[in-house]
Amino acid sequence: MHILATEGLTKRFPTVTAVDQLTVTVGPGVTGLVGANGAGKSTLIKILLGLLPPSGGSARVLDLDVTARGADIRRLVGYMPEHECLPPDVSATELIVHFARMSGLPRTAARERAADVLRHVGLAEERYRPVGTYSTGMKQRVKLAQALVHDPKLIFLDEPTNGLDPRGRDEMLTLIRRIGAEFGISVLVTSHLLGELERICDHVIVIDAGRLLRSSAIGEFTQVTQTVEVEVDEGLDDLAAHLVAGGQAVSRQGRLLVVKVTGPESYDAIRDATAELGLCLIRLEQGRHRIEDVFRDEVAHV
Amino acid sequence: MSEIYDIGYRHYDGPRLGRGHSTRALAVHSLRGVFGLGRPARSKIVPFALVGIMFIPSIVSIAIMALAQQRGIPYSGFAVVMQAVVAIFLAAQAPAVVAPDLRYRVLPLYLSRPVSIAEYVGAKVTAMTVAVFALIAGPLTLAYVGELVVDMPGPPATGEYLGAMLMALVLSLLLSAFGLALASFTPRRGLGVASVITVYLLSSASVPVIYATFAETGNVETAKWAWLANPFWLVDSVQHWLFGTPPHSIEGDYPSGPVSALLLVVLLAVAMLALALRYRKAAAR
Numbered sequence: 001m002h003i004l005a006t007e008g009l010t011k012r013f014p015t016v017t018a019v020d021q022l023t024v025t026v027g028p029g030v031t032g033l034v035g036a037n038g039a040g041k042s043t044l045i046k047i048l049l050g051l052l053p054p055s056g057g058s059a060r061v062l063d064l065d066v067t068a069r070g071a072d073i074r075r076l077v078g079y080m081p082e083h084e085c086l087p088p089d090v091s092a093t094e095l096i097v098h099f100a101r102m103s104g105l106p107r108t109a110a111r112e113r114a115a116d117v118l119r120h121v122g123l124a125e126e127r128y129r130p131v132g133t134y135s136t137g138m139k140q141r142v143k144l145a146q147a148l149v150h151d152p153k154l155i156f157l158d159e160p161t162n163g164l165d166p167r168g169r170d171e172m173l174t175l176i177r178r179i180g181a182e183f184g185i186s187v188l189v190t191s192h193l194l195g196e197l198e199r200i201c202d203h204v205i206v207i208d209a210g211r212l213l214r215s216s217a218i219g220e221f222t223q224v225t226q227t228v229e230v231e232v233d234e235g236l237d238d239l240a241a242h243l244v245a246g247g248q249a250v251s252r253q254g255r256l257l258v259v260k261v262t263g264p265e266s267y268d269a270i271r272d273a274t275a276e277l278g279l280c281l282i283r284l285e286q287g288r289h290r291i292e293d294v295f296r297d298e299v300a301h302v
Numbered sequence: 303m304s305e306i307y308d309i310g311y312r313h314y315d316g317p318r319l320g321r322g323h324s325t326r327a328l329a330v331h332s333l334r335g336v337f338g339l340g341r342p343a344r345s346k347i348v349p350f351a352l353v354g355i356m357f358i359p360s361i362v363s364i365a366i367m368a369l370a371q372q373r374g375i376p377y378s379g380f381a382v383v384m385q386a387v388v389a390i391f392l393a394a395q396a397p398a399v400v401a402p403d404l405r406y407r408v409l410p411l412y413l414s415r416p417v418s419i420a421e422y423v424g425a426k427v428t429a430m431t432v433a434v435f436a437l438i439a440g441p442l443t444l445a446y447v448g449e450l451v452v453d454m455p456g457p458p459a460t461g462e463y464l465g466a467m468l469m470a471l472v473l474s475l476l477l478s479a480f481g482l483a484l485a486s487f488t489p490r491r492g493l494g495v496a497s498v499i500t501v502y503l504l505s506s507a508s509v510p511v512i513y514a515t516f517a518e519t520g521n522v523e524t525a526k527w528a529w530l531a532n533p534f535w536l537v538d539s540v541q542h543w544l545f546g547t548p549p550h551s552i553e554g555d556y557p558s559g560p561v562s563a564l565l566l567v568v569l570l571a572v573a574m575l576a577l578a579l580r581y582r583k584a585a586a587r
Contacts, residue, residue: 049414051585071416075318079414087402094340101327102415104318113314120311130342146411151314183311 003028003154003186004048008057011043011210018043020210021057026188030180032197032204032218033190040210041190042082045156048188049079062153075104078147078155082162082190085143088132092123092142095131096149103150113149120183121145121175137168144175148185155179157189161196173200227287230257230270233280242273258287325421328412332429336395345398352391353437356384360441364448377445377459377466378538378547381438381473385534388477389502391437392430396481397494399430404489409584419585423577430478431471438470465545473537476566479573480533486580505532526557530565540566 004026011019018040046052050070059066061073100110121141161169177200180187206213243250249260274281338345363374446463485494508531516525529535542549543559
């Protein structure tokens with residue numbers, strides 16, 4: 001079953017074409033929508049919410065047509081915008097109860113759901129304080145809570161990790177994974193970082209300039225572009241030479257060495273090489289794929 | 303911190319009510335916001351102080367009726383006499399209804415829900431209208447109840463009271479539509495307050511200027527039109543036409559009633575159109 005499907009979807013603005021002949025289907029689970037800033041991610045979400053009429057093509061969300069059944073779609077989906085969207089002078093509790101009622105929940109149910117959902121996103125006593133006093137991480141949680149409060153079938157999360165520090169980022173990603181896996185709510189999450197979506201998504205869609213670059217299960221992505229980053233105290237050049245001599249594909253990125261992983265033997269080769277050269281190994285980390293890598297690969301395939 | 307047992311995520315399978323329910327919930331939420339309910343204590347100071355001031359003439363009226371058997375401010379003239387307080391209330395509280403949602407970009411959270419932009423604006427106008435109406439109707443009703451209790455000689459002025467209540471509702475709608483339109487064009491709260499009060503002051507100040515200009519040149523009939531520049535006198539002139547109450551202008555009479563009524567309707571339409579255009583633009587962002 002498809003959670004959403006588009007067919008030749010196009011959105012033209014006077015000066016730009018934000019979405020261009022996009023045909024894509026999304027199944028249940030967590031789906032990542034990756035693209036550089038301005039690639040058309042936010043426009044696509046607005047179309048899927050039935051807020052922006054498409055210039056051409058069609059789209060269905062939960063099997064409802066976006067142009068004809070917009071209000072019905074919005075009853076069943078949740079939306080977390082990219083930008084700040086919280087009034088500072090009300091408490092999180094009051095705000096979330098209000099938005100539950102705006103989604104059609106009766107008063108008592110709205111209170112219960114608000115308390116439940118604020119607990120799930122990890123807001124405790126501070127939920128009675130005005131939102132204006134919150135940190136960025138807490139505000140992001142409130143934004144997520146308002147998208148979840150009416151127990152939607154599907155939520156759209158637009159750049160949920162924006163502005164978060166590494167720890168907040170990790171916590172947010174874990175939460176999104178839980179929403180998809182434990183809560184049973186399908187998620188469409190956008191980001192301009194493929195690396196962070198890799199951890200939590202079942203499926204990734206890459207768009208650029210409104211066009212579909214690629215849509216595939218996450219496994220295929222990681223197989224194609226798996227790398228490991230190596231950082232040593234000094235002697236990076238020696239290590240690179242040693243690894244190349246051993247038949248590894250190595251490239252240098254600043255103070256890091258990026259080694260392409262062809263199998264378990266690649267890790268052994270790095271370990272052995274550092275040990276033989278007597279280098280001080282600082283970091284050995286799974287490579288973060290940036291969107292540029294995918295673009296480069298796609299161009300190479302053409 | 304106490305440990306909360308994780309009972310896992312629970313789905314909601316209760317009723318999901320229609321858009322009417324959501325719109326009402328928004329109107330009530332906004333109305334609470336006007337009076338600062340559910341907000342920090344300082345948000346309550348201005349609205350409740352103004353409500354208090356509005357009740358003073360009614361209490362004085364009751365005292366006069368009880369002690370001197372004479373009427374104080376007539377019901378039909380209450381809004382005109384108290385116009386400065388009503389205008390300050392409008393200027394201070396109208397931005398609280400519309401400005402935060404625009405300034406802090408809360409609007410997308412509403413629009414991603416079933417309510418339409420028309421229902422959103424309708425709920426906001428309703429909330430502000432009810433608030434201004436309560437501000438005027440509360441003291442009117444207190445004075446009327448006072449009159450019944452005091453048992454003045456002669457029949458109670460029930461007709462005048464009911465007429466004044468109806469006109470208070472019309473006035474509230476006109477003021478709210480304009481106040482919200484102005485405030486929505488200036489989403490910074492301070493600017494919103496300033497713009498509403500400026501427009502009120504201009505409309506008030508222009509009355510004597512226009513009146514004097516025409517009266518000096520001998521056009522006394524034309525000069526009467528000057529009254530209609532101020533919303534309170536405009537509504538009073540419609541009341542004068544509809545219910546035959548004495549005009550509460552400072553001197554002289556109003557021009558023909560039907561034209562005032564027409565002007566009132568046109569002004570309402572203009573304010574609503576401005577709101578519609580403003581929010582169509584805001585929704586497209």
